[in-house]
Amino acid sequence: MRHAKTLEALSQLLPGRLSTSKSDRNLHGRSESYFDLMPPDAVAYVETTQEVQNLLKICSQFECPVIGWGTGTSLEGHTSAPRGGISVDFSRMNKILQLNAEDMDVLVQPGLTREALNIELRASGLFFPVDPGANASLGGMAATRASGTTTVRYGGMRENVKALEVVLADGQVIQTGNRARKSSAGYDLTSLLVGSEGTLGLITKLTLQLHPQPEAISAGIVAFDSMQQAVKAVIATIQMGLPMARIEFVDGATAQAFNEYAGAEMRIQPHLLFELHGSDASVAENAELFCDICQEYGGAGFQWSALPEERTALWTMRHNGYYAVLASRPGARAIVTDICVPISALAHAVEETHADIARSAISGPILGHMGDGNFHAILLIDPDNASEYRAAMQISDRMAERALALGGTCTGEHGIGMGKLKFMEQEHGLAWEVMRGLKRQMDPLNILNPGKLLRQN
């Protein structure tokens, strides 16, 4: 049995909480994506930082891979175990440890999900804005440098993680950052660890920046005659500096999927879904300015969601976009692409992507966080049809290459994992070697999430 000594030592460390059952291993060996099953040898249900320290000491000793696990909503194979090892499941470390309402920050454990956090925060007048759609764990969101619908206004995990507790490969624990709003004290290790995908350490605590719940919220949808007109309206909005809290694009195919999946009654046309946060007066003023911009680009059929329930329904529908599109072709699997480009190149990138998909034999609704220049195509394939898989990968690869040619990035928010490894050389050149050097320094045995993010040789 692979890693037998590790498993023996860990079963003593975590009595009753080290699972080697096939179902548990299989659950932790796949995620919501197209990667083949790559199960770990065991799943460790940790409960304390001390346990994570001891686990890493044991795994260092026996050179056994260690993969962090939050909720398994990664789309690029981050949680797969291509070399076996231990999946460290943080779902039992899901507490709020300290809410500092006056300072608008909160100390949490990594297994807490963003929705659970926001439910707990309701009475505080504060909220945590980063919103990748899925109800991901906050540790996983930090590890992936996630962002989402509200990033255009509030930033993503990069901007909203203030401090971390991290267990290093050798079991030592460090604190990075502090609770002040800024600091110039040495290397920004917090930023280095956010987005490191579990390859430099395991996050055991996070201090997150919170924001005041806005006094007024206004949300709605508006339809456009063409994708390009909708994208141009977004670009004009951003360039004018309008403080949109959300500005999301969905194409006609996504609108159709929403109608079928969620009982929406949208025109089969490109739409923007938007939200404004602020005082009553500022929201009203900015809503008017946004309407003017949309109308300039032919936007029509404005529908406003005045009631909280309506807004929740709108964003639930948006967040279920992936499932809605998936349901539009029963039995299909989805390859979700994810590129981010400078705003000036957004219309071009979306149009070319759309043309690529139209030329192919597969369908691929486009939607995204257009205010950031970040969008996705949800490419639907029959998992048993190799030519559809190839077609999807070709579209996905062309998107990433186009993004790089336009000065953007091969991933706006999903991360590298295994799926985007092939673009790292092209995107970073020699800087990818620097990343490998940092990795070697911090994890010389390469036990932390091997096979991800870094060059594999």
Add this chain to the structure above:
Amino acid sequence: MRHAKTLEALSQLLPGRLSTSKSDRNLHGRSESYFDLMPPDAVAYVETTQEVQNLLKICSQFECPVIGWGTGTSLEGHTSAPRGGISVDFSRMNKILQLNAEDMDVLVQPGLTREALNIELRASGLFFPVDPGANASLGGMAATRASGTTTVRYGGMRENVKALEVVLADGQVIQTGNRARKSSAGYDLTSLLVGSEGTLGLITKLTLQLHPQPEAISAGIVAFDSMQQAVKAVIATIQMGLPMARIEFVDGATAQAFNEYAGAEMRIQPHLLFELHGSDASVAENAELFCDICQEYGGAGFQWSALPEERTALWTMRHNGYYAVLASRPGARAIVTDICVPISALAHAVEETHADIARSAISGPILGHMGDGNFHAILLIDPDNASEYRAAMQISDRMAERALALGGTCTGEHGIGMGKLKFMEQEHGLAWEVMRGLKRQMDPLNILNPGKLLRQN
């Protein structure tokens, strides 16, 4: 002669642009602070990335220290050459290379100053907000992770540097980041290098995030009966989420210095200096809300600066605070402290600092970026009076220790350099060792700005 071989090779690389004159070396061996003169062996006036690459190859070969130089406005001895070596003066690399107005970003060389950049941007409708007071170089500001008066609204260098070109210790050049608004593609090397104080590489290009010039700006000052009332008004403003563009505190002693140095007519009382950016309507609305908050804490004597010239005069006065305070005691030298604490601890930290100063034999006006929880005492000492120096260092040390005890940081924006080395262990613990590991990995010969930021053994 120390480093003779390096000097010989460099004088061939940079004919007429390698200075070993005493005046040049002395100019580059001190900064605007209290450190003793520590001159480099030569000053290299570089003009291209290629020259910086060749310079670093030579300095690697001969293990000669290399210290980046922007404008010399560092306050913690960053530019001093305690081990000699080459000061790399970037003042000739001061061009704007590419303005992407649609994407609101700009590619610049590191020697360009923030004021020069903003003058060039005037016609574009955009501006670069980070504003540390001094007319620092943008490369130096990035290296120090600088921030300033507008950080409460726009963030500091951490938030506004999108991408870098960096020459590594061995002369290799890397690109970090990209022009998209966000990315999850691998380790955030840009953030690692911002704030690394020239110890990991030399910045040769920066891509900076710009912001739309606001439609309306309103600025002014308001007086308070006590420091604590003023600080409480700031805390309430931040906690309410009012989007202040600037919210600066000065105490009565600073107000007096302004009156004497800049001909101001301020009451000898604590004041807030503030600015709002936005649309006409939102600025008016927020100004009213801010007035209400101030009045709640006894704020009085509001003066509004409606005209651009008046606003410029107001912020010029603020930015010259250091010089105004320095002029209040002719012949004195200043030790400028710099701590940042969670907002909830701000009143306590300011009050205790004030009490420490009052108990001492020296004067030390207090001013700062209160919206970030960041403030400074400008401790005035007679450079020939050892007991005054000791008293100042004692106050400064107590401030830093208090900041750490309150969950803050020993430096909000001035950096570590040599001056704050003694707090790194206490602030970071084992994480400081991690920084040293990264440094060893990226600069194994320790030629990049040795003696700064990292443990010195």
